[in-house]
Amino acid sequence: MPQREHIELFDAMHSTRAMRYLKPDPIPDEVLWDILDAAIRGPSGGNAQGWGWVVVRDAEVKRQIAEWYREGWQASYGTRREQILSDPDGAGLGRANYLSAEHLAEHLEEAPVWVIPVLRNAATRPNPRAGSSIYGAVQNLALAARGYGIGATLTSLYAGHEDDTKRLLGIPEDALTMALIPLGYPARGQFSQPKRRPVEEVTHWERWGEQKGRG
Numbered sequence: 001m002p003q004r005e006h007i008e009l010f011d012a013m014h015s016t017r018a019m020r021y022l023k024p025d026p027i028p029d030e031v032l033w034d035i036l037d038a039a040i041r042g043p044s045g046g047n048a049q050g051w052g053w054v055v056v057r058d059a060e061v062k063r064q065i066a067e068w069y070r071e072g073w074q075a076s077y078g079t080r081r082e083q084i085l086s087d088p089d090g091a092g093l094g095r096a097n098y099l100s101a102e103h104l105a106e107h108l109e110e111a112p113v114w115v116i117p118v119l120r121n122a123a124t125r126p127n128p129r130a131g132s133s134i135y136g137a138v139q140n141l142a143l144a145a146r147g148y149g150i151g152a153t154l155t156s157l158y159a160g161h162e163d164d165t166k167r168l169l170g171i172p173e174d175a176l177t178m179a180l181i182p183l184g185y186p187a188r189g190q191f192s193q194p195k196r197r198p199v200e201e202v203t204h205w206e207r208w209g210e211q212k213g214r215g
C-alpha cells in the first residue's frame with residue numbers, strides 16, 4: 001500500500017496544480033478509498049451531501065468519453081492552436097499549459113482512474129451556485145491525491161456530451177456530472193506553485209475596489 005507523503009498543509013496547497021502528464025500505472029483501491037474519504041469531508045449546503053463519486057477504470061467507457069472530450073477540446077482550443085501557440089502569452093492560457101492540456105486531450109483514456117463527481121438535483125433545479133456544494137470536496141480530492149503523489153486535473157470539456165455521459169454511466173436524470181478528474185502518478189512535471197495573479201490584485205477590503213499592498 002503506497003504511503004501518504006508528509007507534507008505541510010500550505011505546501012500542499014501551493015503545489016497542487018493541474019497535472020496532465022500521467023503514467024498508466026494502476027492506483028490501488030485502498031488509495032482511492034482514502035482519497036475519496038478525504039474528498040467527502042468537503043462542505044455542501046445544509047450538509048445535504050447530494051453527491052455521488054463515480055470511479056471509472058473501464059477501458060471502453062473511457063475510450064468513448066475521451067472521444068467526446070476531444071470534440072470539446074477541438075471546438076474550444078484545437079481550432080485555435082496556431083494562434084494560441086504563436087502568442088507569447090499563449091492567449092492567457094500559457095504555452096506550456098496549452099501543450100499539457102493538448103497532451104491530456106490526446107491521452108485522457110490512459111489515466112488509470114477517472115473520478116466523476118455527480119451532484120443530484122442539479123439538472124432539475126437550476127441554481128447558479130449549485131457547484132458550490134461540491135467544489136470544496138473536489139478540491140479536497142485534488143489535495144488528497146497530492147498527498148499520495150498522484151496528479152489530478154479538474155476537466156469539463158466532455159460536457160458537450162453531458163446526456164450521453166450520464167446515459168453511459170447510468171447517472172440519474174436529475175443529476176449533473178460536475179467534472180471529470182483523471183488521476184495518475186505523474187509521468188512528467190513536478191508538483192509546483194500554480195501561477196496566479198498576485199493576491200493583492202484580487203483581494204478587496206470591505207468594498208470592491210478597495211485594495212492595498214501586503215505590507
Ligand SMILES: Cc1cc2nc3c(=O)[nH]c(=O)nc-3n(C[C@H](O)[C@H](O)[C@H](O)COP(=O)(O)O)c2cc1C
Pocket residue numbers: 016017018019020097100101104153154155156157158194195
Ligand atoms: C471549471 C474548470 C474547468 C476546467 N476544464 C478543464 C478541461 O476541460 N481540461 C483541462 O485540461 N483543464 C481544465 N481545467 C483546468 C484549468 O485549465 C487549470 O486549473 C488552469 O489552467 C490553471 O492551471 P494550474 O492549476 O496548473 O495553474 C478546468 C478548471 C476548472 C476550474
